[in-house]
Amino acid sequence: MAQVPSWAKDPNAKIPKLYKSLMEKHADLLPAIREDRVSVVELEKLMSISNYAAATLKRAILSRNSKSRKPAQDPNENFNVTSRGPVALPSLRSWDREAEILPSGLSWESKEEPSVKDLIDRRTAVFNDLHRRKEANKVTRIDVKMHGPIAITHLGDPHVDADGCNWPELIKTIETISKTEGMYAGNIGDTTNNWVGSLKRLYAHQSTTYDEGVRLAEWLLTSVPYVYVILGNHDGWNEGGSLIRQILKNSSVATCTAGCARIELHFPKGDPIRIMARHDFKGSSTWNRAHGPMKAAKLDPWADIYVSGHKHHWVSHMHEGMDGKPKWAMTVRGYKWHDSFAEEHGFYEHEHGASCTTILDPTAKPTERVKLVWDIEEAADLLKFYRKRAGYN
Numbered sequence: 001m002a003q004v005p006s007w008a009k010d011p012n013a014k015i016p017k018l019y020k021s022l023m024e025k026h027a028d029l030l031p032a033i034r035e036d037r038v039s040v041v042e043l044e045k046l047m048s049i050s051n052y053a054a055a056t057l058k059r060a061i062l063s064r065n066s067k068s069r070k071p072a073q074d075p076n077e078n079f080n081v082t083s084r085g086p087v088a089l090p091s092l093r094s095w096d097r098e099a100e101i102l103p104s105g106l107s108w109e110s111k112e113e114p115s116v117k118d119l120i121d122r123r124t125a126v127f128n129d130l131h132r133r134k135e136a137n138k139v140t141r142i143d144v145k146m147h148g149p150i151a152i153t154h155l156g157d158p159h160v161d162a163d164g165c166n167w168p169e170l171i172k173t174i175e176t177i178s179k180t181e182g183m184y185a186g187n188i189g190d191t192t193n194n195w196v197g198s199l200k201r202l203y204a205h206q207s208t209t210y211d212e213g214v215r216l217a218e219w220l221l222t223s224v225p226y227v228y229v230i231l232g233n234h235d236g237w238n239e240g241g242s243l244i245r246q247i248l249k250n251s252s253v254a255t256c257t258a259g260c261a262r263i264e265l266h267f268p269k270g271d272p273i274r275i276m277a278r279h280d281f282k283g284s285s286t287w288n289r290a291h292g293p294m295k296a297a298k299l300d301p302w303a304d305i306y307v308s309g310h311k312h313h314w315v316s317h318m319h320e321g322m323d324g325k326p327k328w329a330m331t332v333r334g335y336k337w338h339d340s341f342a343e344e345h346g347f348y349e350h351e352h353g354a355s356c357t358t359i360l361d362p363t364a365k366p367t368e369r370v371k372l373v374w375d376i377e378e379a380a381d382l383l384k385f386y387r388k389r390a391g392y393n
């Protein structure tokens with residue numbers, strides 16, 4: 001809203017020459033202005049002047065026209081409006097006010113700049129492109145070329161540079177995936193500690209340097225084929241996300257995201273199997289550790305499998321969704337043992353469930369299309385058995 005000068009509100013003040021000449025030039029409009037039938041925006045257009053000048057001129061005319069003054073109104077009167085007509089949109093003016101109508105006596109050239117219309121057009125194009133890409137990338141479709149059951153081992157938070165990273169368990173998991181036909185990995189995030197800000201002091205309390213952590217992360221992320229890699233909260237600190245994406249250029253990974261990976265696996269036979277993986281699903285409960293992924297499965301029953309990490313505990317839950325399909329909801333514990341944060345805050349550490357493996361058989365009965373196994377070696381043996389039984393060795 002333009003701020004009109006004090007002289008325009010004072011009916012006894014002298015009207016500057018500039019505004020007097022405007023009144024003379026547009027004398028035919030004065031009756032309508034006095035009766036308050038012309039809005040500031042309309043005046044702006046009719047006289048080809050700025051919003052500021054139009055508001056000033058209108059106020060000056062009204063203040064000198066006692067007939068147009070309305071009696072004091074009830075302050076709540078505006079709330080009684082029952083209908084309103086269309087209003088004109090503001091004209092697309094440049095940032096600088098037009099110098100010739102300023103009452104200060106100064107004059108300058110307006111700077112060249114894009115018009116508001118150009119700005120709106122540009123913002124519209126940026127939004128349309130962003131929206132199209134977001135919609136197109138929402139679901140990652142993966143075509144599984146091999147026949148028979150396959151398995152995905154969901155690795156919990158690795159924290160590979162933590163002194164408490166359970167490398168014996170991690171090595172066993174990776175070696176088992178690498179030598180088992182049809183077995184793939186998924187990484188639920190927090191690949192390294194990647195301390196940030198005041199937490200950087202914690203590097204003094206671990207024996208692995210930042211650089212060594214990056215090398216360990218590269219080894220892990222390029223060791224076996226990954227269906228997905230999630231960027232956890234630790235990965236998002238500093239430039240961790242970009243670093244991991246660079247490392248993944250040399251790896252086999254179908255999708256990498258800091259948000260929710262929606263994966264649709266298509267097989268040579270049978271219906272697709274869908275996975276929703278994210279570092280952490282919103283919601284927690286002391287009495288139901290599967291609350292987060294369960295809640296996601298109830299509110300968004302798109303997937304067959306909901307898997308997350310972050311909280312460093314393990315749990316699984318299964319129920320039939322409203323679409324008649326079994327829903328698996330799991331949280332994997334990860335590999336960070338002897339966590340000082342957990343010790344200081346009184347969380348008891350879980351001893352199992354660093355990863356879990358889902359064996360996927362798209363041709364099986366609805367209740368058997370997904371089988372959940374917590375021990376990696378047991379999962380590998382079961383996958384071999386199911387593949388052999390289906391006629392694939």
Ligand SMILES: [Fe+2]
Pocket residue numbers: 157159189190232310311312334
């Ligand atoms: Fe973590």
Ligand SMILES: [Fe+2]
Pocket residue numbers: 157190232233234279309310311
């Ligand atoms: Fe985390």
